[in-house]
Amino acid sequence: MKTNQLKKSEAKRLHILNIGSDLILHKGFTGIGLQEILQSCEIPKGSFYHYFPSKEAFGCELVKHYVDNYQIRLNKVWDNKQSAHNKIIDYFKLWIDDPETHYGWADTCLIVKLAAEVADLSEDMRSIMAKGVDDLINRLAALIALGKKDHSIQAKTDASALAQVIYQMWLGAALLSKLQKNKEPLHQALKATEFMLKSATS
Numbered sequence: 753m754k755t756n757q758l759k760k761s762e763a764k765r766l767h768i769l770n771i772g773s774d775l776i777l778h779k780g781f782t783g784i785g786l787q788e789i790l791q792s793c794e795i796p797k798g799s800f801y802h803y804f805p806s807k808e809a810f811g812c813e814l815v816k817h818y819v820d821n822y823q824i825r826l827n828k829v830w831d832n833k834q835s836a837h838n839k840i841i842d843y844f845k846l847w848i849d850d851p852e853t854h855y856g857w858a859d860t861c862l863i864v865k866l867a868a869e870v871a872d873l874s875e876d877m878r879s880i881m882a883k884g885v886d887d888l889i890n891r892l893a894a895l896i897a898l899g900k901k902d903h904s905i906q907a908k909t910d911a912s913a914l915a916q917v918i919y920q921m922w923l924g925a926a927l928l929s930k931l932q933k934n935k936e937p938l939h940q941a942l943k944a945t946e947f948m949l950k951s952a953t954s
Contacts, residue, residue, distance in 0.1 A: 765803045769817045818862045819884035836899030848938045858926040889915045905949045
């Protein structure tokens with residue numbers, strides 16, 4: 753009985769987080785109020801506060817949930833025998849378009865949406881996002897280092913430095929893509945990534 757109750761409780765918490773994530777992607781964290789969250793989730797205020805002591809606590813849980821899920825998605829993308837180079841390129845192609853969802857990862861990236869907005873509002877949320885980004889960059893760096901060993905990547909630049917630059921470029925491209933309402937900045941970033949990974953002089 754208790755197990756079923758726990759499952760239902762966790763399902764309700766995830767429901768609130770998933771609905772909240774969709775709202776924040778469209779309106780930002782400060783752009784939505786508690787009442788809108790309650791109405792969209794179809795829950796009373798008491799239920800919300802049962803799971804989250806405050807809106808900021810909700811934001812922290814939401815970002816952590818996003819970061820954890822992102823790593824799981826990344827595991828699936830990289831769980832194959834392709835070269836390190838191809839794994840990186842395939843990952844960034846998903847930023848442009850994911851065949852399974854018919855929209856790109858850049859379109860649903862909470863880091864892109866929230867980084868500038870909450871950095872000065874919530875130290876806890878900023879810290880969770882920063883760690884998520886650091887973990888991703890470290891995984892990219894490890895893959896670049898592996899690519900140098902399997903010779904699918906010719907770049908001479910330090911793997912950590914190159915991973916940092918590539919991620920920064922994609923983050924900027926995602927922001928420009930939103931501003932310009934087209935995916936050309938992302939396509940340009942993909943070409944630049946190919947060049948940086950293959951360039952023996954980089």
